Amino acid sequence: ATERSNQSGAAPILVASNRGPVSFSSGDDGSLTLRRGGGGLVSGLSAIDDPSAVWVCAALGEADRTAVRQSPDGRLDLGGFDVGGQAVRMLDIDPGTFARAYNGVANSTLWFVHHLLYDTPVSPVFDDRFRREWESYRVYNAAFAEALATEAAPGAAVLVQDYHLSLAPALLRDLRPDLRIGHFSHTPWAPPEYYRMLPDDVGAAVLTGILGADRAAFLTRRWALAFADCCEVVLGAEVDRTALTVTHGGRTTRLGVHGLGADGDFLRERARRPDVDARLAALREQVGDRRTVVRVDRTELSKNIVRGLLAYRHLLRSRPEWLDRVVHIAFAYPSRHDLPEYREYTAAVQRIAQEINDEFGTASWQPLILHVNDDFPRSLAAYRLADVALVNPIRDGMNLVAKEIPVVSDDGCALVLSREAGAHAELAEDALVVNPYDVIATADALHRALTMPAAERADRTKRLADAATALPPQQWFLDQLNALR
Ligand code: G6P
Numbered sequence: 468a469t470e471r472s473n474q475s476g477a478a479p480i481l482v483a484s485n486r487g488p489v490s491f492s493s494g495d496d497g498s499l500t501l502r503r504g505g506g507g508l509v510s511g512l513s514a515i516d517d518p519s520a521v522w523v524c525a526a527l528g529e530a531d532r533t534a535v536r537q538s539p540d541g542r543l544d545l546g547g548f549d550v551g552g553q554a555v556r557m558l559d560i561d562p563g564t565f566a567r568a569y570n571g572v573a574n575s576t577l578w579f580v581h582h583l584l585y586d587t588p589v590s591p592v593f594d595d596r597f598r599r600e601w602e603s604y605r606v607y608n609a610a611f612a613e614a615l616a617t618e619a620a621p622g623a624a625v626l627v628q629d630y631h632l633s634l635a636p637a638l639l640r641d642l643r644p645d646l647r648i649g650h651f652s653h654t655p656w657a658p659p660e661y662y663r664m665l666p667d668d669v670g671a672a673v674l675t676g677i678l679g680a681d682r683a684a685f686l687t688r689r690w691a692l693a694f695a696d697c698c699e700v701v702l703g704a705e706v707d708r709t710a711l712t713v714t715h716g717g718r719t720t721r722l723g724v725h726g727l728g729a730d731g732d733f734l735r736e737r738a739r740r741p742d743v744d745a746r747l748a749a750l751r752e753q754v755g756d757r758r759t760v761v762r763v764d765r766t767e768l769s770k771n772i773v774r775g776l777l778a779y780r781h782l783l784r785s786r787p788e789w790l791d792r793v794v795h796i797a798f799a800y801p802s803r804h805d806l807p808e809y810r811e812y813t814a815a816v817q818r819i820a821q822e823i824n825d826e827f828g829t830a831s832w833q834p835l836i837l838h839v840n841d842d843f844p845r846s847l848a849a850y851r852l853a854d855v856a857l858v859n860p861i862r863d864g865m866n867l868v869a870k871e872i873p874v875v876s877d878d879g880c881a882l883v884l885s886r887e888a889g890a891h892a893e894l895a896e897d898a899l900v901v902n903p904y905d906v907i908a909t910a911d912a913l914h915r916a917l918t919m920p921a922a923e924r925a926d927r928t929k930r931l932a933d934a935a936t937a938l939p940p941q942q943w944f945l946d947q948l949n950a951l952r
Pocket of ligand 1: 486629654802803
């Protein structure tokens with residue numbers, strides 16, 4: 468590492484994230500197919516049209532690893548494939564190390580902590596297995612820090628993303644003190660009393676890792692302040708909540724808030740293409756002239772899909788006037804199936820969906836349509852059709868679905884929104900806000916949303932769309948870059 472620290476590369480701007488802008492899958496004949504990923508970061512980076520920028524990410528599966536091994540220096544040959552101009556360097560991390568870091572620490576520990584997902588009488592258990600995972604997480608973060616140190620030009624700006632990479636900022640600063648380092652958390656941040664469940668050294672290492680950055684940024688002020696609270700309680704750091712700074716070990720890190728918005732221009736254009744029109748026609752056929760409640764999520768514990776379904780069931784049980792007059796369209800895409808909790812959750816979602824259809828369905832009415840495979844144009848079609856959008860996470864960094872639906876909606880859509888979603892900070896005024904644990908209150912909000920007068924719904928949707936697109940991904944990215952420089 469000391470030897471490497473004297474080298475520098477040519478990239479003036481670097482992004483680091485676990486999941487990169489592209490991924491590979493392999494066919495039966497061994498051929499590799501390249502796919503572009505979605506999400507705010509991929510759109511955001513298109514704002515910089517700089518071919519010397521580098522995106523460092525991890526190889527996530529065997530097909531990615533094969534592609535990396537065929538590429539010189541781990542730089543992928545994208546053959547002109549458009550990911551916004553920059554080069555992609557994928558790290559071929561030992562599969563066992565990667566799995567322990569990604570599944571064991573990032574997704575089963577840090578994600579659970581920040582989203583308050585533990586069933587605390589039985590979990591978490593921090594034992595010797597966790598200690599091996601934690602060691603792998605350190606190795607994984609060090610691999611990123613070294614790759615970034617090698618690629619970065621003197622004084623370059625490096626934007627490190629999310630909970631997978633909380634140690635990387637401090638490790639990178641040790642290697643390359645000349646760099647401007649930013650860290651961005653796309654998740655909520657845990658309150659200190661919950662955060663302190665982590666072993667003391669682990670909790671401290673995650674915080675000092677991020678404080679290795681010049682700027683640590685969050686999606687909302689609420690999450691930034693929670694991070695500051697943890698720094699104060701766990702590290703004894705000095706916090707200025709007005710200036711939004713944290714001082715620890717003689718260095719000051721600025722906290723930033725950048726509320727990622729929906730990409731209005733892209734969505735409006737994409738949602739009116741023929742493939743979306745075709746899916747919209749198919750959904751209309753299924754739904755008839757009934758009203759629709761739409762939700763679109765990864766099948767993710769924090770998204771609270773089960774309570775959403777229970778709320779819909781309560782609506783049908785308690786207000787029979789909706790029988791045969793409403794359809795709930797729920798898209799729940801597969802996610803993180805290496806974790807048993809996610810497999811069990813997926814099964815629970817399917818079971819309750821079946822129960823609802825068994826209890827209320829008739830020969831001519833299917834009260835619930837559940838799709839468990841990902842189809843972006845079909846999601847857009849559902850966005851256009853929705854009379855009501857249900858976004859009820861237990862806790863969510865932002866939640867872009869809440870921002871995308873009002874932008875795409877054809878005739879206006881009432882938004883039922885959890886007060887624990889980051890999007891609540893920007894959309895509360897025109898949404899129907901719910902406590903995500905209260906299924907009766909959620910059912911009542913669904914009823915109010917379904918009965919909202921058309922004119923009011925249209926007015927609210929317009930204001931929601933304006934608020935949702937206030938900071939589009941490109942500007943979100945540039946704001947961070949400028950603030951860092
Ligand atoms: C969240 C995280 C991202 C992550 C995404 C999908 O949005 O903030 O960092 O990429 O979930 O999760 P996955 O584990 O499939 O990458």
